[in-house]
Amino acid sequence: MSSTIAEQDVALVDLLDRLLGGGVVIAGDITLSVADVDLVHISLRALISSVGKLEERPPR
């Protein structure tokens, strides 16, 4: 079944794909280069997947 954002929590990965991969890129005064953000994005995908694995462990 299809469902809207309002009906479910937005998955973090959907949000980050858009927030880090999309949106207009404008140079701000605090410089975080596109390359920086892309690096963050890549390391995050690894990070999120390892967090996912942790959550699959049985509760302590």
Place this chain on the structure above:
Amino acid sequence: MSDRLLWAYGIVPAQAVSPVSASGVAGGAVDAVTEGELSAVVSEVSRDEFDGESLRANLNDLAWLERVAREHERVLDELLAQTTIVPLRLCTIFDDADGTRQMLVRECEALTDALTRLEGRQEWGVKLLVDGERLAATTAPGGDAAHGEGGAAYLARRRQERQTREAARNAAAQLVDDVDSALRAHALDAVRLPPQNRELSGLSGDMLLNGAYLLDADQVDALRATADGLQERYADHGAQIVVTGPWPPYNFAAGEAPRQPA
């Protein structure tokens, strides 16, 4: 140098600015900086947390990033319900209102174009997931080649395995094209985002398509109906179609700029 910075969420038409009730990133009050016809929606953040090296370090802290991303999104969602917005990429940060105004002057033409192009339009996400084994089963060649022993039978088995894999790959590609083009029929523009793996998406099944579609607002019901119809049509592949939206138009705000390849 002030110990405060301005975090920018997005750009809206100046006359459309109305108070935002959601609190901003790190609890800041949401405000607007206006220059001519454009307003940047901003809130104050502390330089300690959001400047240079500390920002880079914080971005690699998943809990910090999730909090900031959700706070950013909450403000944009509230704006989206009221007006057209050009969402900015996470971490667009200015020293102060003057720096923000200079940006609005510098980017005036592109931002005005984007607002015009996005007016009355919505971004929706559609994902297609299938059960990989069931999809492969619909394409598996019949006949049981070569159960015997020996080199010729071995080679025949290998050949059949290869053909089976190829057939499954082709069927998947065909399915993605069918679904994507049926959805694009409702859209003004569309992009394919990289499919997410199961651990990231938390969804069961193999994600074959992770699409974003820019629609006229009156096409949303039609898109949903098409998505439901496709899910039914491909039920024997274990197809799930997940529709999300409306999103701030992250994937369509930048106009014709080429996207990074997946």
